[in-house]
Amino acid sequence: MGSRVNEKFRYLVAGPGEPYIARPDITGKAPNAERTKNRRSLAYLGHFSDIHIIDAQTPGRLEPLIAVAATFIDASRPQDTMTTNVLAQMVSAMRKAAYSPLTGAPMAAALNTGDSADSRAGTELEWYITCMDGGKLTPNSGKAGVYEGVQAWEDATYVYQPAWPELSEYGPYGFPKLPTMLDTAVSQTVVSEGMPCPWYSTYGNHDTLFMGNIQVEDGLETWAMGGKKASQWPAATNQMVNWWAQNTSAFQQMIFRIRSAAGMASGVYSVTADPRRKQFDQIGFMQAHLDSPATPGPVGHGFTQENVDQKKTYWKANITPYLRVFGLDTCNQVTGADGAVPQDQFDWLESELKTAQSENVLCMIMSHHNSYTLENIATPAIGPSQNLIHAEQFTDMLHQYPHMIAWINGHTHMNSITAHPNPNNPGTGFWEITTASCVDYPQQQQLIEIVDNRDNTLSIFTTTMNHDADPEWKQDDYSQKGFASLSRLLAANAWAFEPQTKPGSVLDRNTELLLNAPFDLAKITDATVEQEHNKQKATIIANSKGQS
Numbered sequence: 223m224g225s226r227v228n229e230k231f232r233y234l235v236a237g238p239g240e241p242y243i244a245r246p247d248i249t250g251k252a253p254n255a256e257r258t259k260n261r262r263s264l265a266y267l268g269h270f271s272d273i274h275i276i277d278a279q280t281p282g283r284l285e286p287l288i289a290v291a292a293t294f295i296d297a298s299r300p301q302d303t304m305t306t307n308v309l310a311q312m313v314s315a316m317r318k319a320a321y322s323p324l325t326g327a328p329m330a331a332a333l334n335t336g337d338s339a340d341s342r343a344g345t346e347l348e349w350y351i352t353c354m355d356g357g358k359l360t361p362n363s364g365k366a367g368v369y370e371g372v373q374a375w376e377d378a379t380y381v382y383q384p385a386w387p388e389l390s391e392y393g394p395y396g397f398p399k400l401p402t403m404l405d406t407a408v409s410q411t412v413v414s415e416g417m418p419c420p421w422y423s424t425y426g427n428h429d430t431l432f433m434g435n436i437q438v439e440d441g442l443e444t445w446a447m448g449g450k451k452a453s454q455w456p457a458a459t460n461q462m463v464n465w466w467a468q469n470t471s472a473f474q475q476m477i478f479r480i481r482s483a484a485g486m487a488s489g490v491y492s493v494t495a496d497p498r499r500k501q502f503d504q505i506g507f508m509q510a511h512l513d514s515p516a517t518p519g520p521v522g523h524g525f526t527q528e529n530v531d532q533k534k535t536y537w538k539a540n541i542t543p544y545l546r547v548f549g550l551d552t553c554n555q556v557t558g559a560d561g562a563v564p565q566d567q568f569d570w571l572e573s574e575l576k577t578a579q580s581e582n583v584l585c586m587i588m589s590h591h592n593s594y595t596l597e598n599i600a601t602p603a604i605g606p607s608q609n610l611i612h613a614e615q616f617t618d619m620l621h622q623y624p625h626m627i628a629w630i631n632g633h634t635h636m637n638s639i640t641a642h643p644n645p646n647n648p649g650t651g652f653w654e655i656t657t658a659s660c661v662d663y664p665q666q667q668q669l670i671e672i673v674d675n676r677d678n679t680l681s682i683f684t685t686t687m688n689h690d691a692d693p694e695w696k697q698d699d700y701s702q703k704g705f706a707s708l709s710r711l712l713a714a715n716a717w718a719f720e721p722q723t724k725p726g727s728v729l730d731r732n733t734e735l736l737l738n739a740p741f742d743l744a745k746i747t748d749a750t751v752e753q754e755h756n757k758q759k760a761t762i763i764a765n766s767k768g769q770s
Contacts, residue, residue: 231396231715236693242683244734247641248651249679253736257675262751263325264584264743265545268316268332268419269668271590271632272659273309274428275338275353277345278302279364279371279408280499282446284433286372286454286489289380294433298372299661300382300397300716303407304709305340306361307691308660309353310414311706312667314690320418320762322671324683328758329419331541334523335632336426336553336590337659342438343446344500347510355515356416362408364494369404371451377489378453382712395715403708406700413702418762422524422549425535426590426633427561429507430553437556443501454489505530518765524549536567538574542754544746545672546578550589554610556600561591561633562610568619575623582741584672585626592631592656593617593640617642620652624740628653628682630670635659635719637666637686637726639733653682653735663713663721665689674743679736686731 244253276299277283287294301308320329334354339346345363352359364370372378379390384400387393428434432442502510508525522529524537535551548571552561563571571587578585593613601607620626621644629642629652637658643651657668669685691706699707714721725731 230394231398234693234695234711234714240686240728240732242732242734243728244736245639245641245729246736248643248653249649249736249738250643253681253734254675254677254679257677257679257681261325261673261675261681262748263322263327264672264674264746264751265330265542266322266325266327266671267541267669268319268329268417268421269630269655269657269670270312270332270334270421270660271657271667272337272426272635272661273334273350274305274340274659274661275309275346275350276302276305276340276661277343277361277363277499278373279362279369279451279493280341280343280345280446281448281451281493282343282442282499282501283341284452285378285381286452287433289454293435295718297433298381299719300392300712301661301709302373303361303369303404304705305661306349306353306359306412307702307705308665308689308709309350310412311689311691311703312660312665313353313414313417315687316667317415317418318690319669319687322669323685324671325673327671328755328762330545330754330758331419332417332421333547333588333630334421334423335588335630335657336424337428337434337632338423338426339502340428340661342429342432342501344502344506345496345498347502347507348498351510351514353412353414354417354421355518356414358411358413360409360411363496363499367405367409369408370491370493371404372453374404375453375491395717397712397715403700407705410700410702410705416765417518418765419758420519420523420761422520422539422547422588423511424524424549424588424590425504425507425551425553427553427559430504430555431557431559434559435557438501438503446499446501447495447497449493449495450490451493452490504535505533508535518761536570543750544583545586546583547586547588548574550587552589552591552596554598554600556602558598558600560595560598561589562596562598562612563616565609565611568611568616572619575620575626579623579625582745583625584740585623587620587626587629589629589631591633592638593629593642593654595633621646621650624650626652627672627680627737627740628655628670630655630657632657632659635662636724637730639684639726639730639735641735649738650740651737653737655682655684655735658724658726660689661713662719662724663710663716664725665710665713666725674739674746676743678739678743680739680743682735682737684731684733684735
């Protein structure tokens with residue numbers, strides 16, 4: 223997908239597809255030219271990350287912080303009201319890709335690596351699960367048919383106001399005047415067909431912390447569900463808010479004071495209260511997944527009743543008898559967007575990898591944070607804490623288990639693929655696969671396929687996938703697909719989010735990632751693979767009945 227420049231506003235056009243680029247970074251040798259003749263697919267997967275479903279009207283979403291602290295730049299985007307459209311159309315794209323474009327293998331599962339909700343609102347969690355499972359929703363909270371939020375208020379000049387783009391810096395950048403966009407967006411019925419296969423989920427920092435950065439204050443729930451929403455903060459709080467962003471208790475005191483005065487403060491609007499906006503907690507996040515319909519499954523989407531009962535936020539699952547996935551929770555519970563691996567998860571994972579290696583099972587890890595953002599050191603000032611493992615120690619441990627072939631993640635909203643060769647054992651290692659997001663440009667996700675080349679090597683194919691909406695938005699097209707197209711167009715022009723960097727390079731998109739086989743793959747019999755493919759096909763067919 224490319225762009226053409228019209229003054230400062232870029233319009234998207236369809237571009238040619240990209241070839242697969244072979245990357246022998248780990249094996250250190252050119253791939254065998256004969257490998258394509260007799261290969262077989264072991265697992266074909268979808269990869270979601272950073273979906274960021276946004277309830278753009280909740281008072282618990284503090285957009286005015288944008289004006290006083292760069293930490294909170296993602297408190298508002300021009301396309302905030304269209305996130306359910308994007309997810310529904312990404313699910314549609316996944317359905318159309320239910321069989322591998324490379325081998326024809328059926329999709330075994332989809333893996334979601336976090337930041338599914340944006341502001342911890344119950345509405346966001348409900349809408350995300352509805353899109354993944356299939357169903358209808360209206361992306362509105364508060365008054366039916368009316369958008370009540372900062373993008374409709376003339377004094378909120380730090381955001382894109384579709385009715386008056388000339389009032390803010392979005393005007394000189396050529397953002398379009400779309401006076402009916404907001405009310406139409408929150409009045410529509412979004413229909414998602416649902417995933418064609420089982421899907422699994424993990425936590426992201428936005429599923430854990432307030433605005434992805436700050437520990438949630440108990441009183442925020444009342445505010446989020448209430449009838450007052452701010453459009454302005456005093457400019458004098460600039461220095462203070464930047465400090466508060468790193469100091470949770472003081473930040474909470476600031477929130478309390480402003481909330482207490484909200485009824486008489488200037489720049490505070492009356493909106494329609496809505497209890498559905500209640501902030502969910504860690505248990506609520508897992509319970510919502512357990513309450514999700516059993517189809518397409520699995521029940522809990524990785525989480526189990528044991529997870530809820532023991533407040534354990536990580537899990538394991540066998541996608542097939544020969545592929546095991548570990549869902550980690552790398553999110554810091556105190557403060558900061560970046561993450562780490564708590565000691566208990568580190569020890570549990572190492573023990574599980576030992577077991578998997580003894581069983582000749584291939585392993586993948588899914589987490590929200592990647593090796594570039596696994597450096598958060600924040601621990602509770604009061605109460606129990608545990609050691610936090612960061613990127614270097616984590617990857618050193620993974621190198622001890624060659625059956626662990628891939629670590630998939632997100633967080634940076636950028637397509638990125640990193641080779642992790644084992645420095646102590648040349649020719650071995652694992653691949654780290656990071657996908658872009660649904661909310662920021664290029665609004666792409668991934669297909670991942672593990673292929674046995676039958677020459678003692680594995681190939682992991684990654685395919686970058688656009689959502690199912692036209693690259694070019696047609697003026698006043700406010701259909702479900704039209705809103706998804708408009709969302710991508712606005713995201714491509716949201717300069718504060720550096721959209722030109724997010725697609726990554728050609729080495730981060732359509733690739734063939736080579737590995738030496740960690741054991742004799744003939745131990746995975748063709749009969750076993752065929753049996754699994756037949757089960758997966760049956761699931762896809764069952765989930766397609768009655769769908770258009």
